[in-house]
Amino acid sequence: xxxxxxxxxIDRKKRISQGVxxxxxxxxxxxxxxxxxxxxxxxxxxxxxxISWDFLTKAPEEGMTKGGIFPAIVGTLCxxxxxxxxxxxxxxxxxxxxxxxxxxxKVATFxxxxxxxxxxxxxxVFGLFGMSLxxxxxxxxxxxxxxxxxLGLLSLPLVIRTTEESLKAIDNSYREGSLALGATKLxxxxxxxxPMAFPNIxxxxxxxxxxxxxxxxxxxxxxxxxxxxxxxxxxxxxxxxLPYHLYVISTSGTDIEASRGIAYGTALVLIVIVLIxxxxxxxxxxxxxxxxxxx
Amino acid sequence: xxxxxxxxxxxxLLISGSITSITILxxxxxxxxxxxxxxxxxxxxxxxxxxxxxxxxxxxLSSYQIKQIFDGAITNWDEVGGKEEPIEVVRLSDLTKxxxxxELGANFENIPAKASELTAKHPGIILFLPNSYIAxxxxxxxxxxxxxxxxxxxGGKEWYPTASPSPQxxxxxxxxxxxxxxxxxxLLSLPFGIAVAVYLAEISTMRVRNFLKPVIxxxxxxxxxxxxxxxxxxxxxxxxxxxxxxxxxxxxxxxxVLAIMAxxxxxxxxxxxxxxxxRAMKEASLALGATQWxxxxRVVIPYAKSGITxxxxxxxxxxxxxxxxxxxxxxxxxxxxxxxxxxxxTIPATIAAELGxxxxxxxxxxxxxxxxxxxxxxxxxxxxxxxxxxxxxxxK
Numbered sequence: 001x002x003x004x005x006x007x008x009x010i011d012r013k014k015r016i017s018q019g020v021x022x023x024x025x026x027x028x029x030x031x032x033x034x035x036x037x038x039x040x041x042x043x044x045x046x047x048x049x050x051i052s053w054d055f056l057t058k059a060p061e062e063g064m065t066k067g068g069i070f071p072a073i074v075g076t077l078c079x080x081x082x083x084x085x086x087x088x089x090x091x092x093x094x095x096x097x098x099x100x101x102x103x104x105x106k107v108a109t110f111x112x113x114x115x116x117x118x119x120x121x122x123x124x125v126f127g128l129f130g131m132s133l134x135x136x137x138x139x140x141x142x143x144x145x146x147x148x149x150x151l152g153l154l155s156l157p158l159v160i161r162t163t164e165e166s167l168k169a170i171d172n173s174y175r176e177g178s179l180a181l182g183a184t185k186l187x188x189x190x191x192x193x194x195p196m197a198f199p200n201i202x203x204x205x206x207x208x209x210x211x212x213x214x215x216x217x218x219x220x221x222x223x224x225x226x227x228x229x230x231x232x233x234x235x236x237x238x239x240x241x242l243p244y245h246l247y248v249i250s251t252s253g254t255d256i257e258a259s260r261g262i263a264y265g266t267a268l269v270l271i272v273i274v275l276i277x278x279x280x281x282x283x284x285x286x287x288x289x290x291x292x293x294x295x
Numbered sequence: 296x297x298x299x300x301x302x303x304x305x306x307x308l309l310i311s312g313s314i315t316s317i318t319i320l321x322x323x324x325x326x327x328x329x330x331x332x333x334x335x336x337x338x339x340x341x342x343x344x345x346x347x348x349x350x351x352x353x354x355x356l357s358s359y360q361i362k363q364i365f366d367g368a369i370t371n372w373d374e375v376g377g378k379e380e381p382i383e384v385v386r387l388s389d390l391t392k393x394x395x396x397x398e399l400g401a402n403f404e405n406i407p408a409k410a411s412e413l414t415a416k417h418p419g420i421i422l423f424l425p426n427s428y429i430a431x432x433x434x435x436x437x438x439x440x441x442x443x444x445x446x447x448x449x450g451g452k453e454w455y456p457t458a459s460p461s462p463q464x465x466x467x468x469x470x471x472x473x474x475x476x477x478x479x480x481x482l483l484s485l486p487f488g489i490a491v492a493v494y495l496a497e498i499s500t501m502r503v504r505n506f507l508k509p510v511i512x513x514x515x516x517x518x519x520x521x522x523x524x525x526x527x528x529x530x531x532x533x534x535x536x537x538x539x540x541x542x543x544x545x546x547x548x549x550x551x552v553l554a555i556m557a558x559x560x561x562x563x564x565x566x567x568x569x570x571x572x573x574r575a576m577k578e579a580s581l582a583l584g585a586t587q588w589x590x591x592x593r594v595v596i597p598y599a600k601s602g603i604t605x606x607x608x609x610x611x612x613x614x615x616x617x618x619x620x621x622x623x624x625x626x627x628x629x630x631x632x633x634x635x636x637x638x639x640x641t642i643p644a645t646i647a648a649e650l651g652x653x654x655x656x657x658x659x660x661x662x663x664x665x666x667x668x669x670x671x672x673x674x675x676x677x678x679x680x681x682x683x684x685x686x687x688x689x690x691k
Contacts, residue, residue, distance in 0.1 A: 014586045014588075014589070015586070017588060018586050018587060018588035018589075021591075021592075022494075022498055022588065024490065025490045025491070025493055025494040025498060026494060026498070026499075028487055028490040028491055028494070029490070029491045029494040029499070029507060031487075032487075032491055032507070032510065032511065032514065032558065033507070033510050035514070035555060036510050036513060036514050039517065039521075039522075043521070043524075043525065089311070090314050091311075093308050093311035093312070094308070094311045094314065094315070096308055097305075097308035097309055097311065097312040098312060101309070102309075107309075111312050111313070111316065113682060114315045114319055115315045116678055116681075116682065117319055117678040117679075118315045118318055118319055120609075120612055120616075120674045120675075120681075121319075121322065121616070121671065121674055122615070122616025122617070122618065122643055122671075122674055123519075123616070123618060124616070124618040124643040124646050124647055124670070125322065125616070125667050125670055125671050126322075127646075127647070127650075128329075128650070128663075128664060128667040129321070129322045129325055131650070132325040132326070132328070132329050132664070133321060133325050136655065137325070153318050156314065156315060156318070160315065184297065184301055186300070186301045186304055207516070210516050213518075214516075214517070214518020214519070214520065214521070215518070215519075216518070216520045216618070216619045217519075217618040217619055217643070217647055220647055220650070220651070221650055221651065243518050243520040243521075243619075244520075246521070247520050247523070247619060247622075247623070250523075250524050250528075250623065251622075251623055260528075263524065267521050267525075270518055270520070271517065271521060274513070274517055274518065275513070277516065278509065278513050278516050282509055282512075
């Protein structure tokens with residue numbers, strides 16, 4: 001009896017459809033890489049010409065068509081430092097609370113939901129909020145303080161989440177071992193859990209720095225200055241910032257065409273910051289995971 | 296003592312844990328507080344009045360009607376519920392058409408008297424004057440002090456905050472612009488994102504994955520203003536050339552930039568969902584003779600459906616809230632969009648572009664905060680629905 005269905009034929013069809021589908025998926029995945037290369041390549045090739053020692057160390061000149069971006073670099077550094085001072089301790093402490101103290105109970109769930117909600121809030125809403133609370137109500141004015149607090153709140157969910165995940169990755173047997181030796185809960189966290197989670201937490205913190213240094217919308221109304229060659233002397237001063245600088249000179253500068261070179265250079269500096277942050281985070285992650293394995 | 300210290304630390308940790316909740320609460324309070332005055336703000340500019348002839352039966356005009364009258368779109372009183380009578384628009388500067396400068400006085404001291412006289416003489420007049428030029432015994436009706444109605448905001452078809460005499464704060468063009476651009480973005484990036492997620496979760500080797508993951512992370516790390524800049528100098532001119540458009544800054548440019556920006560979110564969430572498919576289910580499918588591809592689209596994708604939905608919703612959320620990139624590439628024309636090839640303006644872009652010029656506490660300022668409230672509510676709905684979708688996965 002001959003088989004009614006020619007299985008060989010169906011097998012071939014199946015194989016072909018699988019081959020086609022997989023090839024498409026592969027192509028799409030690699031086109032994401034192509035996208036990244038296109039964006040990075042474009043900005044690097046156009047921006048590299050603008051980069052020089054003077055560009056990095058001088059203030060903008062002649063309606064921002066010449067000169068450098070030094071005040072903007074300093075401003076961004078101030079904002080990163082200020083927001084980190086605020087978000088790192090609070091974020092790490094919240095992460096510890098959620099994973100070590102409120103494990104699985106309603107409080108932890110509630111905090112987690114709220115943290116997720118906060119991370120979904122658009123950055124421009126943070127800007128509105130920061131302006132209303134810090135600039136107007138608390139009378140900080142447009143200042144590094146107001147901008148840092150706004151950015152700190154924005155990056156808080158990211159810090160909390162990475163801390164919590166780093167702590168979660170640590171096997172419970174370490175905690176139990178420590179507790180069994182008579183250590184208190186706090187001692188266990190301090191001497192056992194935190195040191196082990198430290199590398200991953202650091203990686204998360206570095207990534208949050210990358211995020212903060214590129215944010216524009218939250219600083220529009222809380223700190224950013226259009227043009228301010230003077231460096232800040234107190235936390236109540238306004239500053240220029242790299243992302244805002246890129247925005248103004250590419251859309252509303254005095255002479256957009258003439259300042260294109262500066263714009264490419266500024267974009268390149270921002271990209272380099274992001275690249276360094278990501279490479280550093282990846283390096284730390286690999287370095288420590290190898291170290292843990294060899295231990 | 297030691298136990299007391301432990302309790303103290305736990306308390307401190309709890310307090311920092313509650314910061315995010317407190318922040319959300321504060322955002323709600325401050326946004327709504329600043330926006331709350333919107334429906335108490337007058338429909339015409341502060342310090343000005345509108346006056347009619349006293350025989351004119353029209354006593355009320357909405358903000359939009361006033362704008363249409365002054366734009367010349369409404370030219371007869373019967374269109375706004377009055378008598379058949381052509382409308383005669385008179386602004387302060389138009390007074391010189393009716394009176395010589397000598398008649399108005401060297402220091403314009405006669406304006407109040409003349410304005411009153413003019414209003415009495417012309418039955419179809421609508422006069423727009425600063426408060427101070429209205430005489431005590433003004434011979435005409437003044438438009439009652441009207442405030443912006445919720446309908447003017449929620450149903451308003453025009454966003455034109457600098458319009459004189461009646462600024463327009465219509466939500467619709469901005470809301471539709473936002474949804475339009477975000478929808479375009481998600482349509483572009485969802486197929487892409489799912490394909491990459493499938494490839495990463497099911498097909499690629501570990502080595503390829505270890506190469507692709509950092510690439511995607513990097514794509515997520517690029518600041519939005521850099522995407523905006525890239526869009527402005529590459530995508531916008533490209534679109535302008537390809538579609539022969541008068542301007543390249545269009546909704547489509549926004550959608551493309553947002554699609555690239557939403558991609559990492561979609562890929563990561565969808566891949567996580569696919570990785571959570573139990574190995575046993577995949578093995579059972581393969582053991583029944585299904586190919587790997589059949590297993591993917593018959594087992595893995597249906598099982599990870601809720602995760603993929605979350606990915607799509609989160610991607611939309613990211614797109615709706617994105618500010619700078621959209622601001623830089625969409626052209627910011629506050630009109631209701633009909634195609635993706637026109638300039639559009641989104642809610643976040645409007646806030647970012649205009650808050651700097653709006654005077655604190657004024658109608659424009661309050662309207663921008665009201666936009667912020669709308670945006671906040673939309674993103675809360677998105678967050679909660681993601682929560683709901685992913686909690687459903689576990690109860691099943």
